[in-house]
Amino acid sequence: xSAKIKLEKKVLSRNDILAAELRTHFADENVAVINMVSxxxxxxxxxxxxxxxxxxxKLSIGVIExxxxxxxxxxxxxKTGVPVHQIQTGGACHLEAExxxxxxxxxxxxDLDLLIIENVGNLVCPSAFDLGEALRxxxxxxxxxxxxxxxxxxxxxxxxxxxxxxxxxxPYTDFDVEKVIHSAMSLNPAIEILKTSCRTxxxxxxxxxxxxxxxxEHRE
Amino acid sequence: MHxxxxxxxxxxxxxxxxxxxxxxxxxxxxxxxxDLSGVETESLSFSFDAVKGEKxxxxxxxxxxxxxxxxxxxxxxxxxxxxxxxxIICPQCEGFNTELLQGEExxxxxxxxx
Numbered sequence: 001x002s003a004k005i006k007l008e009k010k011v012l013s014r015n016d017i018l019a020a021e022l023r024t025h026f027a028d029e030n031v032a033v034i035n036m037v038s039x040x041x042x043x044x045x046x047x048x049x050x051x052x053x054x055x056x057x058k059l060s061i062g063v064i065e066x067x068x069x070x071x072x073x074x075x076x077x078x079k080t081g082v083p084v085h086q087i088q089t090g091g092a093c094h095l096e097a098e099x100x101x102x103x104x105x106x107x108x109x110x111d112l113d114l115l116i117i118e119n120v121g122n123l124v125c126p127s128a129f130d131l132g133e134a135l136r137x138x139x140x141x142x143x144x145x146x147x148x149x150x151x152x153x154x155x156x157x158x159x160x161x162x163x164x165x166x167x168x169x170x171p172y173t174d175f176d177v178e179k180v181i182h183s184a185m186s187l188n189p190a191i192e193i194l195k196t197s198c199r200t201x202x203x204x205x206x207x208x209x210x211x212x213x214x215x216x217e218h219r220e
Numbered sequence: 221m222h223x224x225x226x227x228x229x230x231x232x233x234x235x236x237x238x239x240x241x242x243x244x245x246x247x248x249x250x251x252x253x254x255d256l257s258g259v260e261t262e263s264l265s266f267s268f269d270a271v272k273g274e275k276x277x278x279x280x281x282x283x284x285x286x287x288x289x290x291x292x293x294x295x296x297x298x299x300x301x302x303x304x305x306x307x308i309i310c311p312q313c314e315g316f317n318t319e320l321l322q323g324e325e326x327x328x329x330x331x332x333x334x
Binding site: 003004005007009010011012013015127128129150153185186188189 | 222225226230233238241258307308317318326327328329331332333
């Protein structure tokens with residue numbers, strides 16, 4: 001006897017399920033979590049280096065670094081005085097919720113206000129892997145070309161914020177800031193835009209305040 | 221990107237529901253996949269066929285995928301449009317005051333059993 005059973009059931013991947021559990025855990029521990037994504041070399045670590053020292057005076061921060069190999073980034077972050085743990089994936093081109101779950105053993109979440117996850121440099125795969133974060137920040141630098149949002153739509157659709165870094169180099173490139181902003185907003189009208197330069201310091205106070213305000217607003 | 225994990229999850233859901241309804245075999249799984257879901261449907265079909273044999277109930281099941289196009293509602297234009305590509309700005313007024321009505325789905329619509 002044949003039958004058609006109506007389900008209308010949403011399918012979540014194993015990662016989605018784990019990420020949802022992490023999200024609940026972070027909320028229970030009252031810690032705001034940021035996932036920073038970008039191509040390799042856009043300036044994720046530099047942005048953190050520049051602002052962690054001043055931010056850590058106002059907030060209790062922990063950092064999880066993600067790379068395929070080396071602990072170079074964790075060493076850089078450690079110099080700011082902020083507790084940091086390096087995940088070396090060994091081959092995976094993105095961080096996954098399970099890796100974050102395992103890394104949490106290195107932190108006392110109840111003592112943290114903010115946990116920043118710096119993802120593996122990659123504009124493709126990280127977009128599909130929820131880490132349980134409350135805010136996803138995509139960084140694009142001015143030497144990468146202004147067509148990147150349209151070329152990597154999933155990443156810019158999934159991001160809450162786009163930081164345009166290395167603005168001091170604009171005079172040496174054909175980078176069109178208005179074009180990249182329009183492209184990103186055409187995929188994601190609500191995306192917030194920040195502009196920074198780690199070399200000149202332009203926009204860093206704004207970036208720092210943005211992170212601080214997010215962390216404060218996101219917790220009770 | 222993680223189509224294998226999704227295929228495994230689909231088969232878990234399907235098996236549970238099939239058992240609940242006393243099925244002896246699952247003939248077909250009807251899946252809805254939105255164009256913005258980020259799911260690569262060929263890879264998903266391949267993964268589904270690779271793992272369906274691990275459960276007796278689903279070993280011969282066919283995965284049928286219905287693709288759902290992007291549908292956007294523009295508030296100022298008070299109209300619904302089909303999206304092109306991944307952009308969700310209004311094709312008429314090119315404004316950003318839009319709402320995504322359809323396109324991100326990944327759901328099992330129904331299953332056909334014996």
